[in-house]
Amino acid sequence: MVIVTSTGCKKDFFNRPPENQATVGTYYQTTAEVQSSTNILYAAPWFGFNGKAFLAIGDLQSGNARCDAGTDGEFDAFRNFSEGNATLAVQSTWNSLYTVIAQANALLNNLPTAAPASVPTAVVNNALGEARLMRAAAYFYLVRLFGNVPIITNPAPFVGSFQTVPTNPVTDVYKFMIIDLQFAEANCTPGVANTGHVSSASASALLSKVYLYEQDYADAKTEAEKVINSGEFGLLGLDNTSGTYVNLFETAFNNNLESIIALQWTSNGGYGFGNQIQSVIADGENGNYLTGTGDGYGELGPTWDLQDAFKAEGDTIRRHGCIMLPGEYYPELHKAEGGYTVPLAVNEQGTHASMKKYVVGTPADNNGNSAAQATSNNTYIMRYADVYLIEAEAIIGISSGTTPGKGIPLSASSSDPTALKYLNLVRQRAGVPALTSFTYQQLINERRLEFAIEGDYWYDLQRLDGFNSATHPVAEAIIAAQNRGGSSGSGTAPLYIDWTRNTLYIPATDANFLMPIPATDVAADPALTGSPVPYKF
């Protein structure tokens, strides 16, 4: 025994790589591995943003949705523009979007050196393109929400010195996104968006939106037309009659022809991997009856202002897909029991209505693919209707002769046939009459109705006063006129009609158009609250 021990153990004995994980050295070795390496960028990292912040910011803050004060700690601050640096949804937004960026960066930094020559360059570049598109998509939210933010491409140099990393100015972040998206446009495979992975035209679409925000209308128009001309996409219910506007938000219609960039959730990974939106907004009435999975918290209801906006437009198709009203019938919910009729007493957050968009029903309604706080329906980052409306807006933007820094006047109008053509396609699908000319105000209203409860309206309001503007008089005027009140005195008369609307107006100030960087990161890096430093490209 002494002899054996005196020789010591062999070198291999001490080599213990992970036994249930791949490593950077062993992964990315085949075409299939490289192709699946981007899957992560479509799901889990987005979870913290998708769940609550997505609607809290995009719809609650913008006046599409309301909640009562003091009933939900997460949404509370967003009802009156008072979110602080310790508000959970603010922290979740920042953390989640930077998780997307961290995963994209890891892929971008490791894949080029790890992939062997046997994997075709086009496959590698497609993956790099997807990663850069997703990184740009995350930065697009970050820069709109927080303003100046740090641009990180490689975390390694900062691992031991992150306390002095500064933010970079908004304009540099836009420039950075455009570079990323141009790479994606050039390198992503065309025509594959219906697989769930983004295509080259997906990059063009996001690029057109980024240009639009920058008020670079000419480039926005060029990019939007690239998407249109690619022929890859169409409107569900118009170009393809297998479904309607209402179906867009159902699990069975994931990656339909209208889907350009969408988050790809699964109900089978537990908390953190599925779509949480249904559990947050599905009506809690009848005790989670709608979801059947013990959730459905009805944390938001549609404001009178939004309900009135649908009514004013005579818009019933999109309203039906977005908001449930008392007595309305939805055959796709509780299919097994013959559908779902909205109770007359429905009154989410005092609105006498409840949310429909992204509410997909029980596991049975989704072929088993839904679970508590985890449904498997996609969340749209961009869908094709957006491209049509960007095209129309770019045209009116060019014609209104606006200079950057000041938004298109709400009164600006256009009867450009191209703009009208695309605007009217969106309206046609929604079953509202075609227009012969339109004002910018009408266009913004169209966007609001088309994308209500899709987490988008806030950013429209934010940019009305021009790119990177410190003041927001136009948006503030719109917000000041929104009735965000609930109702009182309901519930005793037959048909629950004895309620009266309360009025509640919550004005916003210029300071409310950006959120503070979360306290946890500022504690780690006090330089985040200092002046931005130009980014070295």
Add this chain to the structure above:
Amino acid sequence: MRKLISSFAIAIVIVSNCLSPVLAQTKPITGNIKDEKGTLLPGATVTVKGTNVATTTNVNGRFSLSLPAGAKTLVISFVGMQQQEISVGSKVQFDITLRSVSSTLGDVVVIGYGTQKRQDVNGAVSSVTAKDLADIPQPSVDQMLQGKAAGVTVTQNTGAPGAAVSVHIRGITSFSGSEPLYVIDGVAIDGNANNGYQLTSSASPSEQESSPSPLAQLNPNDIESIDILKDASATAIYGSRGSNGVVIITTKKGRAGDAKINYDGYYGVQSQGKFLDVMNLPQYAAFENALADDFGSGRRVEFSNPSLLGPGTNWQDAIFKNAPEQSHTLSFSGANNKTDYYVSGGYFDQTGTVLGSNFNRYSFHTTVNSQVKDWFKVGTSISANQTFANIGLGNSYGIIYNALLQAPDAAVYNADGSFAGPAVVNGAIQGGRNPVQEALSITNTLRRSNVQGNLYGDIKFTKDLVLHSEIDGNFDWSAAKTFLPTYSYGATGSSAAFVNTQAVLNEYNASDNYWNWVEHLNYNHTFGTKNVLTVLAGHEVWESTYDGIQAGTKGFTAGNAIQTLNLGTQANNTEGEPKGSTVMESWIARVIYTYDNKYSITATDRSDKSSNFAPGYQTGYFPGVAVSWRLSQEPFMAGINQVVSNLKLRLGYGTVGNSNTNGGYKYGSAINPVVTGLGTGFSFYNFSNFPLTWETAIQKNLGVDFSLLNNRIDASFDVYDKTSKHFLFQNTLPAFLAGATAEYSNAAIIQSPWVNAGEIENKGFEFSISSRNIVSGNFRWTTNVIFSHYTNKVLSLNGIPPIIGNVSTGFGPQIAATQTQVGGPVGEFYGYKVQGIISTQDQLTYLATHPQNVIGSAEVVSSDRTLSNGIYLGDIEYYGNNNGNPNTQYALGNPNPDFTYSITNTFNYKDFDLSIFLTGSYGGKILNAVDFQLHGAYQLYQNQLASEANFWTPTNTKTDIPAPRSGFGNNNLVMSDRFLENASYLRLQNVRLGYNLPAKWAKYIKMTHLKIYASGQNLYVFTKYTGLDPEVGSLNQNPVLQNIDYGRYPIPRVITFGLNAEF
């Protein structure tokens, strides 16, 4: 202190007698040797003083000896007994009674890869014997160490059955786990609960509570002794594994003499000792009205007249209950000829004081040793155990937390016996979930089975040279399961508030295998009569592997009754397989040289090679040296030997290492499979750091041991400095580099890199004093005092930014609550400092021009209470106002106590004994994190502490509770000293009264010994802390999250009745 002085005084007054001298003669003699109880002692040594003539007593305790001419004195010695010198005189027959030493000087101390007599030990070692642990009704050994050894700080993180405790030996020097290494009969078990995968307590992380104790499987009744190696000169022999100290547990062995049958058992009742004063229904209704007014959301109709309401539901009564526990151990032991054996079986069962939790354990233990040949000895020790824990709801923010926040207007049950819930009014659910329903319906269990054992052989080449070969194994199997059933419940007459139609099952079966092979050659020789040399050289190699299967499914069409994977909906199946391994190889050397029982030096060195590091960084060397000087053996001390019977100085210096990175391969980057809607995806798992290598701790120790007044007082005093360099640490990166937990999910965030960072120092002193105050006749009184003090300071972080400890606040966001920075202690609380409540217009005027900023933006003066960036009368004003820029944050306090102490008084009167055991902790702060919710007043529908009703109003200004305001993270709900409290406490840990049946009566029932006792555990806690219990330890042993109270499972009060019988 006063107690100490009085015991000295008593000790001086009482002087014991010596035997009178008799004339010497020469002849053969015989005799027998007994202990104080009259039990004959086999194996006692009888030596003729000044000669080599010696013998030992036989199994009947008898000896015979031929005295050489001129022999005058016999020296009688036996382990655990006071050595006696007896003048031979004219007697040929001797009846000798030895007294047990209260002083542990004669005891054998296990020092790692060998033993030493206590008087020869050069390092800092504390010992706890079975006697010290007897009759303490604690389920686990680590819990029993509390207050039993100087320098060892034990805190119970939770009172949940079977859960881990924090054991810190001489403070915190490491971030990657500060728990000691436990060595049970040679089998090393890492004290860090998070280190082994099989220890994860729950199949579903969201239901996980505190990690289970690594030691919960060992039956405390099987333990003979526990030796705690504290300084590096002692632990260096364990090299890299000893950086946090080593606890060596030796199990019982058979003793020569009549074979024995032992029964130990107790039955007890546990109860919750303290409840929080939360609002009853009238108070709650009035408070909700005030909140509704403030938030402008309208009062609830049913609360229109709070004074007419009944008291409502007391949710603490609903979840806390009195619960039984019982323990039974039966053992058989003996020794004859050349073989000794010990066999035992045990059963322990504990129902939790919180609804839905319980724990039980079956344990079997066998030890056999045999001198097979003159030159060969073989032995084995094998334990087999199974524990089963019903964990119920998760611990942090689990059932207790939910019960405290649950509104008193909700009932537990409806009149028809179904679970009640809040009513649904106009689509809104008027309250939270029913914690009783959750506790009783959710399945969350953990079954662990374990076999551990060793097999050794000692080959004696010569009288002095022995080869010890040993193989150890530890094999664990665990099965964890969570099942969420379908349910539907709510208030009578309303639609069900909470419905789940999809049952969810998760199971997790894992195995963990550890083997260890040791060879060491021992040489022991006495040169001349005074030079004793002991040399050890050895080699050790071990491997630890784990492998588990995780599986889950959803949708049980056959109902809730049968909870197996095959009954779920197949499309919903999920699976995973955690797997990994670590290996280490070590070379060991130790030389001990002692001269004339006076001077001694121990030198050790060990090299360790670990697979946790990359090639080129795998090997570390850990030397240690200690010297001692027994002054009491010096001639110049002879004059005062009556007063100072023993005096020894010890000086030690050593280095130890740490390679614990919570799993291997942290030097490289792994890629982790994750599920996505696009199929399996791969997430980048962690940042790499190739040069990652050993953490090293350098320890210096100066100690003195002394015994006074004929061993009436024994004391040890040690001062030390323990500094760890390049400590291993997972450096938390900010979100913008690595992502971070968002909406409670940390899926896909990139794990921060492990780095060798900085330097932490612990300086401290500790002492233990054992005083036999009264030893006369029928009445005896002994006092033991243990005192430990250390200061913990970060000397360097190698340039990395301060380490932030983020605390979850229940339903709120994470809050940065602690900051570990250079010059401060680990895990120091950090945040804003309260100046007072704003109650005058002058203050508002000032704040309008000098805006306060504790929420990330300058706060505007506004009477709108729903504006969370507003500030107004009744809000908190903080120090450090920076005119709109963020207020200055301050270090707010140290979670480490100034000192911890324990006092045990034992009284014996005839056949009765009484012991009173107090433990305490003085100084240190505790963060009452429950108060963020329970004292938050920011949201409707959740209950509050009754004291919250005293919030500030224009007519109630004499208060320090701010006015309510909506939204978490508002001006009043940020990390501040408002939530910190003094953590000092004194716990009446144990009072025990025992009665030994006189031997003559016991004989009638065929017993040699019978004792009955009653014991009260955790009878009372003296503290100013307002939460349930000030002893909360560190959350899952995380050193930057110490003393943070999340409403964890409190330690119960236990009354037990027990019986020890020996046949």
